[in-house]
Amino acid sequence: MEQTEIQEKIFAYMQQMKGKKKLKEKDIIKKIMEESGDDKDTVKKALRAMIDVGKVMYSYGGGSSSVEIPSEEYLKEKGLI
Amino acid sequence: MSLPERQTDIGPPHYEKFLPPVIKKNYGKWAHHEVLSGGTMVHVAESGDKLYTVRVASPRILSTDTIREICEMAEKYSDGYLRFTTRNNVEFLLSDQSKMAPLLAELKDKKYSVGGIGPRISNIVHTQGWVHCHSACTDASGIVKSVMDELHDYFTTKTLPNKVRLAVACCVNMCGAVHCSDIAVVAIHRKVPVIDHETVGKMCEIPTTVSSCPTSAIRPNPKTKSITINEEKCMYCGNCFTVCPPIEIHNPQQDGVAIVVGGKVGSLRTDPKFSKLAIPYIENEPPRWPKVVAAIKNILDVYAANAKKHERVGEWIERVGWEDFFKLTGIPFTFQHIDDFTFMRDTLRNSAAFKY
Amino acid sequence: MGGKYKTPMLDELEKGPWPSFVTEIKKAAKRTEMADDELGQVEKSYVTKRGYWKHGGIVGVLGYGGGVIGRYSSLPNEFPGIAHFHTVRLNQPSGFFYTAEALKMIMDIWDKYGSGLTNMHGSTGDLVLLGTTTENLEVLFAEYSSRGWDLGGSGSAMRTPSCCVGQARCEWACIDTMAICNEVTQYYQDQLHRPSFPYKFKIKVAGCACDCVAAIARADLSIIGTWKDNIRIDQAEVKKYADGGMNIQAEIVEMCPTACMSYDGKTLKVNDAQCSRCMHCIAKMTKALKQGKVKGASILVGSKAPIVVGSLLSWVVVPFMELEAPFDNLKDLADKMIEWWDDNAKPRERIGELIEVKGMRPFLEAIEMPPVPQQVKYPRKDPFFFWSESDFN
Ligand code: HEM
Ligand code: HEM
Ligand code: SF4
Ligand code: SF4
Ligand code: SF4
Ligand code: SF4
Numbered sequence: 001m002e003q004t005e006i007q008e009k010i011f012a013y014m015q016q017m018k019g020k021k022k023l024k025e026k027d028i029i030k031k032i033m034e035e036s037g038d039d040k041d042t043v044k045k046a047l048r049a050m051i052d053v054g055k056v057m058y059s060y061g062g063g064s065s066s067v068e069i070p071s072e073e074y075l076k077e078k079g080l081i
Numbered sequence: 082m083s084l085p086e087r088q089t090d091i092g093p094p095h096y097e098k099f100l101p102p103v104i105k106k107n108y109g110k111w112a113h114h115e116v117l118s119g120g121t122m123v124h125v126a127e128s129g130d131k132l133y134t135v136r137v138a139s140p141r142i143l144s145t146d147t148i149r150e151i152c153e154m155a156e157k158y159s160d161g162y163l164r165f166t167t168r169n170n171v172e173f174l175l176s177d178q179s180k181m182a183p184l185l186a187e188l189k190d191k192k193y194s195v196g197g198i199g200p201r202i203s204n205i206v207h208t209q210g211w212v213h214c215h216s217a218c219t220d221a222s223g224i225v226k227s228v229m230d231e232l233h234d235y236f237t238t239k240t241l242p243n244k245v246r247l248a249v250a251c252c253v254n255m256c257g258a259v260h261c262s263d264i265a266v267v268a269i270h271r272k273v274p275v276i277d278h279e280t281v282g283k284m285c286e287i288p289t290t291v292s293s294c295p296t297s298a299i300r301p302n303p304k305t306k307s308i309t310i311n312e313e314k315c316m317y318c319g320n321c322f323t324v325c326p327p328i329e330i331h332n333p334q335q336d337g338v339a340i341v342v343g344g345k346v347g348s349l350r351t352d353p354k355f356s357k358l359a360i361p362y363i364e365n366e367p368p369r370w371p372k373v374v375a376a377i378k379n380i381l382d383v384y385a386a387n388a389k390k391h392e393r394v395g396e397w398i399e400r401v402g403w404e405d406f407f408k409l410t411g412i413p414f415t416f417q418h419i420d421d422f423t424f425m426r427d428t429l430r431n432s433a434a435f436k437y
Numbered sequence: 438m439g440g441k442y443k444t445p446m447l448d449e450l451e452k453g454p455w456p457s458f459v460t461e462i463k464k465a466a467k468r469t470e471m472a473d474d475e476l477g478q479v480e481k482s483y484v485t486k487r488g489y490w491k492h493g494g495i496v497g498v499l500g501y502g503g504g505v506i507g508r509y510s511s512l513p514n515e516f517p518g519i520a521h522f523h524t525v526r527l528n529q530p531s532g533f534f535y536t537a538e539a540l541k542m543i544m545d546i547w548d549k550y551g552s553g554l555t556n557m558h559g560s561t562g563d564l565v566l567l568g569t570t571t572e573n574l575e576v577l578f579a580e581y582s583s584r585g586w587d588l589g590g591s592g593s594a595m596r597t598p599s600c601c602v603g604q605a606r607c608e609w610a611c612i613d614t615m616a617i618c619n620e621v622t623q624y625y626q627d628q629l630h631r632p633s634f635p636y637k638f639k640i641k642v643a644g645c646a647c648d649c650v651a652a653i654a655r656a657d658l659s660i661i662g663t664w665k666d667n668i669r670i671d672q673a674e675v676k677k678y679a680d681g682g683m684n685i686q687a688e689i690v691e692m693c694p695t696a697c698m699s700y701d702g703k704t705l706k707v708n709d710a711q712c713s714r715c716m717h718c719i720a721k722m723t724k725a726l727k728q729g730k731v732k733g734a735s736i737l738v739g740s741k742a743p744i745v746v747g748s749l750l751s752w753v754v755v756p757f758m759e760l761e762a763p764f765d766n767l768k769d770l771a772d773k774m775i776e777w778w779d780d781n782a783k784p785r786e787r788i789g790e791l792i793e794v795k796g797m798r799p800f801l802e803a804i805e806m807p808p809v810p811q812q813v814k815y816p817r818k819d820p821f822f823f824w825s826e827s828d829f830n
Contacts, residue, residue: 022286024593024784025633048631051500058502058592058632059495062289062324064785065502065592065632068495077571078499084576085583089500090626092528094585096615099534100605109604109613113723124606132606140456142567144464144472145544145553152537152544161537165557167601167650174606194454208560211482212458212475213508213524213567215490220482222458223450230453255742257560261654261750293785320744326492333486346654348646349717350694353653353750367483368449391692391721423747 001036006046007055009035014056014069022059022066054080101162103132103176119237120195121181133175135184138194138204138229138236141169142212142222150191158184168204168246170197196237200244203236205229207249208256215326216319217251218336219268219365224249227369228266228377235381242388242397245381246345253318261344263394264377265356268365270317271335273310277327282306285325293324296422316422337364340376342406343395354395357403359410361417376412383409404436439467442477446484465553471568472552474518478510489516496523496571498578502632504588505574521570522552525577526563526589528622531615532602533558546580560655561639562599563589587626593784594632595625600642601649608723609716610644611662611732612760617642620764621771628775635782638775645728646716652737652751657788658771659737659751660760666729667709668718674725675705689718733759736767738774738800739789749789754801756811770804777803798823 001009009032017023025047032043050056051067054075059068075081097105107126114124117133124132137151151171155163158180159173166172175181188195197203205228208214210221228247235241248259250267259265281290282305290308291299298314299321308328310321322330340363344356359380363372380394387409388397398406407414420428447459462479465472478489489511496507506524513520527543543564547553552568559565569577578588589597598621601607603614621640628634641656643649645663652659679685685705690698697711698718705725707718719726736758737751760767777800778788792800801808 022289024635025631026635026779051502051631054499057495058497060493060502060507060592060632061495062285064636065594074495078575084579087498087575087579088582088587090630091582091585091587092623092626093530093587093619094539096531096534096605096619099530099536099539104605109610111604111606111608113608124608134606138456139557140458140461141556141558142458142461143555143557144461145548145555146464147461148540148544148555148557152541155537163535163537163540164602165533165535167533167599169557171557192454194456206560211479211488213490213522215488215492215508217488217490220479223483226450226453226455226457226459229455233454236455254744255748260742260748261651289784318744323744331487336486344654346648346651348648348653348715349720350692350715353648355748355750365486367486368446390688391717 003046116199135173137171200240205247206257210251221249221251261346268338272332273312273315274328274330278305278307280327290325293320444480470518474516478516501630503591522568525566528589531618590629592632595628596639598640603644614642614644636785664729665731669727741787773804
């Protein structure tokens, strides 16, 4: 699958899970690998590209790290919107 | 204002840039060393070159002002070369012996403590406490300062049977790894957490919170969309608070510290050991924790009077037996000393031979 | 600036000979409101015996998932200067070596954007910059990284590796701890900055069994230098120790844990086949005794602090391995460990805990290590054990 397509899938999945479960990087990669049939490195690359531009972000809470959709406040802070 | 170009994943600068020439030249070729005083030593290389080290105490929390002052002394006496130790001391690295006396004089003048080398007490490993951590049930820096004021002579001059490593953890997360120290202070809770049910439901994943409890004391409570805690099972570890902040574990009047003893990390003579419980509870008494200071001083004095040369605290206790440790120190033995959690089997005695 | 608060409690901690953290905070408080409000809040904690910090929040620099610990005061109205008081972890150079020039540069930048307070160092090893605001994070990162300094790790990631001073200044270093530390730090940059592990993973490197970085107690992967061949003895130097007043029989021979030494008043002998390489005799007679020449490291796995079901010390898994730059054998081994752990662990499960759950066998198979007696204190005591198909061939 194209990187942009994978990224859309990732974003859709994260929106769907928002507020339901804190997703770790691994959870996302596993899920999207199943959906798209791509290998781990390809999915990881797509996810990392999203993180690099602030489309999604790493988060930390309850003693462990996860990946989240950033708040508007965060995007403003980073000068992304 | 335009920012300089950020770089990612470059890692730390290569250490070689910061090594004094005498170290670069003799890297991996040191022959031996000699402790010259409580805070100075000389390393001699196979080539005959010498490196003089002057070790100085730091409170770990340092202002940029003090770091600049230290840097200036390094520039004056050690060609700008310095390092920090794993226990947060500062070390000046001199290749010119004639600069040592003036450095020591300036340090004395500026009231720095020189010491921590040899069979003495080095700096106390500790973490943030009230200064910077939400989880703290005591202040690490305050205890460290109070204890080291009392034991200062053991840092600078006086010797002990062997090194004594002290540590303070400001909660049972033990970020500073106090669990293998000769004598350590660890802050503890003694009361079951209080739950803010409304916020728990909103903020926390219930299954994660339930599974965070090591003693299975937490059950989901569908009625309140929150949880309940079985008070008989809770041993106040605070892990639920870590994963779910509205579970308030802090109780300022009941929180306090425990003292553990006899751990070590080196494999010299005997295997590395965990520290074991000596005193289950001492109340928090800011600003100077007099009871904690007195308790540590007592244990140290008894060790100094009774251990053989080169014995660490734990080695001495194992030789004489824990029965004797409690007798000699006068510390009362309580129910809390008997393990009823993960290590019970290993810790109960099953031999008919023991002392009174 | 400064002096907004009366601090009778903390003032008590400026007395006495040991350097005072209160004095340090006060120095910074002369220049920054942050440090001044920090002083005020800590004084309040001393009165009420409780902290006033919220759980960490979500802050960081773009692209990274670690290196910044979010910290907010729970009393932002009372202490506005520390409404944000985040920690920035700068990855320290191996062995904590600096030049005054480099350190002053770091401080100059910190004074521009932070509280003026530091921890030298955090207990993982990072140079800790204590207290800045969210809006300053990107600037700080740009300033530091453009000058060659990167952030350390935090969260469920590879944590900043650290090491003892090793061959830079210690005659007992059997391995080049600083090179190993630097090399694995560089190798794991991605895993260090982007938390993708089940939980934290720490690597510490000690040059010998003295273990001055406490690798055995606080690293998931503990690398400890050792040797294989015979201890080298200089009898002339032995004599000097005896002449200098050392009771060699009591202090050395009788304290040797394997009773493999003897001394007849002239010659000190070691039965090397029995020596367990504990370092006692060498540490006490550094001029007379030297380790052998076949040097390498023991690899141990699994230590952690007690949260939650009890502390662990690392267990020996590879008794001896030679370690020469670029340390590919070590990286390969670490990769295998991490992969097994990553595939099998629950969230917030350390590798030592996972080994307890799954058993040592699957772990050893994953890292392709055979069982050897050096891995145990003694063999199992009960007659209940697993057999797998491969055992029948
Ligand atoms: C007398 C012989 C010894 C010498 C010359 C020696 C050398 C050193 C050196 C160079 C450091 C600084 C390391 C660093 O910051 O990376 C250090 C620190 C340390 N060593 Fe040793 N070591 C000796 C024996 C031991 C022994 C026998 C133990 C414990 C069993 C031990 C435990 C420690 C600890 C805990 C530290 C941290 C202390 C500090 O930074 O103030 N050392 N030692
Ligand atoms: C569930 C367990 C733990 C939790 C929730 C926890 C939480 C924290 C928090 C919140 C801080 C930040 C303090 C600050 O604001 O500056 C911290 C610092 C730190 N933690 Fe932990 N911690 C845990 C366990 C550990 C363990 C087991 C270790 C090491 C073996 C560790 C090592 C550190 C270190 C090195 C720091 C840096 C602080 C310093 O050096 O002062 N933590 N931890
Ligand atoms: S030991 Fe506890 S209170 Fe201290 S820094 Fe670690 S988590 Fe915070
Ligand atoms: S404090 Fe620890 S033992 Fe008590 S309920 Fe919370 S997690 Fe369980
Ligand atoms: S661990 Fe060993 S090699 Fe490293 S500094 Fe300590 S004594 Fe030296
Ligand atoms: S290293 Fe330890 S076991 Fe080996 S001879 Fe020396 S004291 Fe004995």
